[in-house]
Amino acid sequence: MFNPSRDEARNFLFESWRKRRAKELLTPLEDLAAQLIAKHPEFHSAFEDSEAHRDKDYLPEHGAVNPFLHLMMHLTIEEQISIDQPPGIRAHFTRLTHKFESEHEAQHAMMECLTEMIWQAQRDRTQPDAALYFACLEKQ
Template sequence: MFNPSRDQVRDFFIDTWSKHQKKQILTPLESIALNWIQQHPEYHHILENPDAKSRDFSVDQGQVNPFLHLSMHLAIEEQISINSPPGIRDVFQALAARSSTHDAAHEIMECLGTVLWEAQRLGKPLDNEHYLELLKQRVHRH
């Protein structure tokens, strides 16, 4: 399983944005990442800042970690593409039908964030059943 370090993840997004600005050829994964970077213009200045690689983003101070956010977009896109956990693609399509694909990804991200936090807090693997339950609640909430 691919498990990049914090610096590798940050380098990936910073390098992807830099390559795009220089009109260099991107790998398929970089192209997917670029799509999400472009949908988050509020992160562009961070990706252009040499200090971003070592910067801490404090949730306590209301900061969003752009590298974590973009990484979660990539993870969710992969989950949808392979429909794993089973049913996530249908959930995504239902959520996207009432707003946008980006908003749907953010709704899924909230559920993923919850189950990741729970898994870390309890020292257990991610609970896919609970994840799907939270996702289905989102679909039926509106």
């Protein structure tokens, strides 16, 4: 995909949602982002008021879910599935989709494991470990 800054990622999501609501032409990636936003009505107000949310911090200790992080994680998982990277991720997605009877809920389960893998890599100052990701997915 790409490696956007926080502002670039947020602007991309704001603009994707704005264009969808205005019925403007979207790129395939913007369309995917807008579809994901549409599946999260709890975040719509954040994407409809960019000025109030552009610089807002979402701190977990305050119980706040970061809608931008959540949606970028969805996009990451979508990309992983589309290219089967790490190899075997598509099979885990298929299995979880059957288990939860929902692609969206399967992605939420995958998101927990992706978050755990990233957190451990950051904590240990190492590269993300696909084996750790898969071990977590197997428990889902």
